[in-house]
Amino acid sequence: xxxxxxxxxxxxxxxxxxxxxxxxxxxxxxxxxxxxxxxxxxxxxxxxxxxxxxxxxxxxxxxxxxxxxxxxxxxxxxxxxxxxxxxxxxxxxxxxxxxxxxxxxxxxxxxxxxxxxxxxxxxxxxxxxxxxxxxxxxxxxxxxxxxxxxxxxxxxxxxxxxxxxxxxxxxxxxxxxxxxxxxxxxxxxxxxxxxxxxxxxxxxxxxxxxxxxxxxxxxxxxxxxxxxxxxxxxxxxxxxxxxxxxxxxxxxxxxxxxxxxxxxxxxxxxxxxxxxxxxxxxxxxxxxxxxxxxxxxxxxxxxxxxxxxxxxxxxxxxxxxxxxxxxxxxxxxxxxxxxxxxxxxxxxxxxxxxxxxxxxxxxxxxxxxxxxxxxxxxxxxxxxxxxxxxxxxxxxxxxxxxxxxxxxxxxxxxxxxxxxxxxxxxxxxxxxxxxxxxxxxxxxxxxxxxxxx
Amino acid sequence: xxxxxxxxxxxxxxxxxxxxxxxxxxxxxxxxxxxxxxxxxxxxxxxxxxxxxxxxxxxxxxxxxxxxxxxxxxxxxxxxxxxxxxxxxxxxxxxxxxxxxxxxxxxxxxxxxxxxxxxxxxxxxxxxxxxxxxxxxxxxxxxxxxxxxxxxxxxxxxxxxxxxxxxxxxxxxxxx
Numbered sequence: 302x303x304x305x306x307x308x309x310x311x312x313x314x315x316x317x318x319x320x321x322x323x324x325x326x327x328x329x330x331x332x333x334x335x336x337x338x339x340x341x342x343x344x345x346x347x348x349x350x351x352x353x354x355x356x357x358x359x360x361x362x363x364x365x366x367x368x369x370x371x372x373x374x375x376x377x378x379x380x381x382x383x384x385x386x387x388x389x390x391x392x393x394x395x396x397x398x399x400x401x402x403x404x405x406x407x408x409x410x411x412x413x414x415x416x417x418x419x420x421x422x423x424x425x426x427x428x429x430x431x432x433x434x435x436x437x438x439x440x441x442x443x444x445x446x447x448x449x450x451x452x453x454x455x456x457x458x459x460x461x462x463x464x465x466x467x468x469x470x471x472x473x474x475x476x477x478x479x480x481x482x483x484x485x486x487x488x489x490x491x492x493x494x495x496x497x498x499x500x501x502x503x504x505x506x507x508x509x510x511x512x513x514x515x516x517x518x519x520x521x522x523x524x525x526x527x528x529x530x531x532x533x534x535x536x537x538x539x540x541x542x543x544x545x546x547x548x549x550x551x552x553x554x555x556x557x558x559x560x561x562x563x564x565x566x567x568x569x570x571x572x573x574x575x576x577x578x579x580x581x582x583x584x585x586x587x588x589x590x591x592x593x594x595x596x597x598x599x600x601x602x603x604x605x606x607x608x609x610x611x612x613x614x615x616x617x618x619x620x621x622x623x624x625x626x627x628x629x630x631x632x633x634x635x636x637x638x639x640x641x642x643x644x645x646x647x648x649x650x651x652x653x654x655x656x657x658x659x660x661x662x663x664x665x666x667x668x669x670x671x672x673x674x675x676x677x678x679x680x681x682x683x684x685x686x687x688x689x690x691x692x693x694x695x696x697x698x699x700x701x702x703x704x705x706x707x708x709x710x711x712x713x714x715x716x717x718x719x720x721x722x723x724x725x726x727x728x729x730x731x732x733x734x735x736x737x738x739x740x741x742x743x744x745x746x747x748x749x750x751x752x753x754x
Numbered sequence: 755x756x757x758x759x760x761x762x763x764x765x766x767x768x769x770x771x772x773x774x775x776x777x778x779x780x781x782x783x784x785x786x787x788x789x790x791x792x793x794x795x796x797x798x799x800x801x802x803x804x805x806x807x808x809x810x811x812x813x814x815x816x817x818x819x820x821x822x823x824x825x826x827x828x829x830x831x832x833x834x835x836x837x838x839x840x841x842x843x844x845x846x847x848x849x850x851x852x853x854x855x856x857x858x859x860x861x862x863x864x865x866x867x868x869x870x871x872x873x874x875x876x877x878x879x880x881x882x883x884x885x886x887x888x889x890x891x892x893x894x895x896x897x898x899x900x901x902x903x904x905x906x907x908x909x910x911x912x913x914x915x916x917x918x919x920x921x922x923x924x925x926x927x928x929x930x
Contacts, residue, residue, distance in 0.1 A: 378892045389916065391923035419913050420897045422906040 342367060351406055352383035358400045369522040380420070385412045393507040396491040411485060411493060413510025425512070427599040432621065434512040437503025438482040441473065451477055454683065470496050480537035482513055501537065526567035529574065531558065534584040542697050543610065544717070548710030549584065555710075557581035572597045576637050586634070593637045595630060604630040607655055609703040612695040613662050614655045647709070654706030654714060658699050661726055665691055668733045677736040685742070687732045690725050698722045787840070790847065796826045799854055804862075804929055808919035824881070829918055833876040862926050870911045873918070878910040 342360035344353055359382060360367040370376050386408045388395045395407035414434075418425035428434055440447040453459060455472035462468050473483070474496050482503035486494045498504070504513040516536065517528040527533055535546035549555040557580050558565075566578040572591030579586065588604055591597035598604075602622035607614050617624035628648070635644040669691055672678050679685035682692070702718025705711065735743055789795060797806035805826075809815045814824035830846075832838050853860065885898040897913065900906050919925070 378896075380893050384893065389921040389924065391921050391927060418908070420893055421900075422897055422908045422913075423900050426906060426908075 342371075347379050348381050349383070351387075352381040354400065355382035355386075366521050369520070373522040373524070375521075375523055385416050386410070388508075393487065394491055409491075411498060411506055412515075413504075413506035413508050414512040414514055415506075415508055415510035417514050424599045425514075427603075428512055428514070431600040431602050433502045433601055435503060435505075436620065437480075437501070438478075438484070438505055438511070439503070441477050441481045441483045441503075442505060447477070467496070524568075525571070529567055529583060529585045529590070530562075531555070531583045531585075538584075541701075543700050543704060544713055545584075545704055545708065548705050548708045548713045551710040551712050552708055554581040554583075554708075558583060582634075582638075587631065592634055595633055603627060604634060606631070607651075607703070607707075609655070609707060610700060612699075613666075614659055614703060651706045654719075655703055657719070658703055658722070661722055662695055662699065665694055665726065665729055668729060672733065672736060675737070675740070677740070677742055679742060687729060687736075690729050690732070694722060694725050694729070698725060787843070790843075791825070791827045793825050799850070801854065801860070804925050805919060805922075808922055808925045812920035813917040824877075824918075828880070829873050829877045831877065832874040833880050834874075863923065866922065866926075869915070870909055873911045875909050875911065882910075 342357060344356060348356065356367060356370075370382070375381075388407050388409045390405070390407045392407065392409065394409035394411055396409060397404075397407055401408060414425045414428065441451070451473040452469045455476070456462060456469035458464065458469060477483075478497075478500040480501040482501040482505065483497055484505045485500070485507055486497040487507055488494055500513070502513050502516045503511065505511050515523075517533045518524070519527050519533075531546060531549055538545035539547065550559060561580065565580065566574075569575075569578050574586075574590055575592060586592060588601050589598055600622075602617065604627050605617055605622060606624040606628035608617050608621055608624075615624075617627060632641075632644055632648070635647070639647075669678075669687070672687065678688060682688035698718055698721040701713045702722055705714030705718050732743065793806070793809075796802055809826070811817050814829075816823065827843075832842055852858075885902055886895060890898065901908065916922075
């Protein structure tokens with residue numbers, strides 16, 4: 302009997318330890334994937350020997366990347382490291398990592414849209430025509446005014462930072478190029494310099510490709526669901542000069558997204574993602590996605606009427622799209638959920654807000670022109686209160702008012718928009734009157750800040 | 755002999771000689787077209803050596819075991835009917851001949867950017883008839899379907915740069 306009791310106890314202990322063990326294992330399974338486990342990733346199907354070599358080596362060296370890739374659609378379609386990163390030896394970006402040294406394989410850490418277009422030609426063509434490609438990096442790469450801002454002003458030249466100091470790149474590298482993109486420069490080993498890559502959506506690659514698909518389709522899982530969420534756009538469309546994500550969150554569309562977006566369906570196939578999968582649109586729905594009779598587009602300009610970012614708002618034309626057609630297309634988007642009465646009222650609101658802003662802008666421009674004619678402007682506009690105010694009028698407050706009206710965020714249309722516009726305008730009027738009356742520039746100008754955000 | 759009869763006879767004779775001459779010329783011409791369509795002929799100009807060597811090694815070339823071979827003219831002449839074919843052949847041939855005679859310098863590296871002007875899709879399609887055939891790798895499926903639906907301006911050549919001459923840029927750079 303005693304022996305039986307002992308055996309019973311032992312059995313209990315064994316069962317208990319097994320249960321504990323399995324619970325522990327389960328807990329581990331559910332948590333963040335244990336990367337150590339994937340170090341020994343061995344695949345025996347679907348890829349060439351060269352491709353497998355990349356995957357297996359990188360599973361050890363950079364397991365995070367391979368983890369992301371493993372769950373991606375790319376992996377399911379048999380697209381591996383090799384398909385996007387292998388380049389011909391003659392490519393200006395061709396280099397070799399340790400793993401392929403001595404072989405005929407050349408790779409590049411940079412992947413330009415030229416590579417993406419091999420499988421996604423239509424998407425890249427549409428994207429290339431949009432403001433997200435060449436136009437995006439034009440300021441950083443081409444515009445003298447922007448260069449002065451990045452290197453001389455923000456880069457501190459005026460304050461004494463030496464001409465050849467790398468410090469002068471800091472503002473561009475940490476700010477401007479992160480969103481706009483820049484021209485990638487190469488070291489002697491054909492790897493990108495440590496100041497020109499990675500960069501934002503308009504990145505210009507040495508192979509001639511312009512654009513950066515992974516800004517929205519985060520590498521290396523390239524999830525469609527990520528690009529469809531407003532956060533993908535919010536990387537750049539945020540902040541005092543174009544608070545698009547803030548406006549969206551404030552709008553009814555955004556409120557619904559914040560409240561119940563977790564329950565929506567995010568991964569329907571392209572052009573089949575329709576109302577019902579979601580209850581309110583995200584940025585992607587209105588500006589890009591296939592909805593109703595409209596097909597998916599990667600040209601974000603296509604459904605826009607107004608240019609709302611430049612000093613004066615005009616109907617889009619030329620390289621910025623076809624504004625009248627854009628309005629018609631956007632109306633088609635709205636019509637999936639809204640009556641024409643509702644849409645008419647929304648667009649009347651937007652057009653009125655744009656006209657009002659333009660009215661202020663024209664008035665300010667008139668004053669500016671008169672001061673210029675009478676030589677009553679400082680050469681350095683960042684020390685001239687009138688010119689600084691003029692800048693904030695269009696670049697910050699003006700955009701906030703216009704974008705607030707466009708995407709139904711009243712706080713931005715009003716408090717961060719027209720409420721500040723009228724005050725800036727009054728200050729400009731005062732300075733204007735003073736200078737005209739006294740025929741001189743006031744001795745010390747009040748320096749404008751961006752104001753409450 | 756009446757004048758009329760003499761004239762008729764010479765006309766018949768003329769026609770006979772003319773026809774014979776035409777047949778001979780046509781045969782010679784056809785033979786010429788045939789012989790000038792050979793890789794050997796194209797490669798007989800020293801300017802073409804790099805292109806010949808790179809072709810041998812590349813996807814359509816002789817060095818590829820089991821692969822379908824494509825001769826120079828299969829890709830570099832349009833398969834859009836006899837007249838276009840012969841017209842293009844005559845024009846391109848004359849152009850190359852003159853360039854050869856006057857020893858014209860050609861910037862081949864830059865010329866690569868005009869590859870779609872000198873390589874004809876119709877040539878590709880003569881062999882590659884089904885672009886979304888069963889068994890096609892899934893990664894090619896997406897692009898080929900977009901192409902078949904006419905949703906892209908890209909041609910075969912815009913994506914498949916290396917099928918004809920491999921890493922041509924590398925070879926051209928090495929040659930310099």
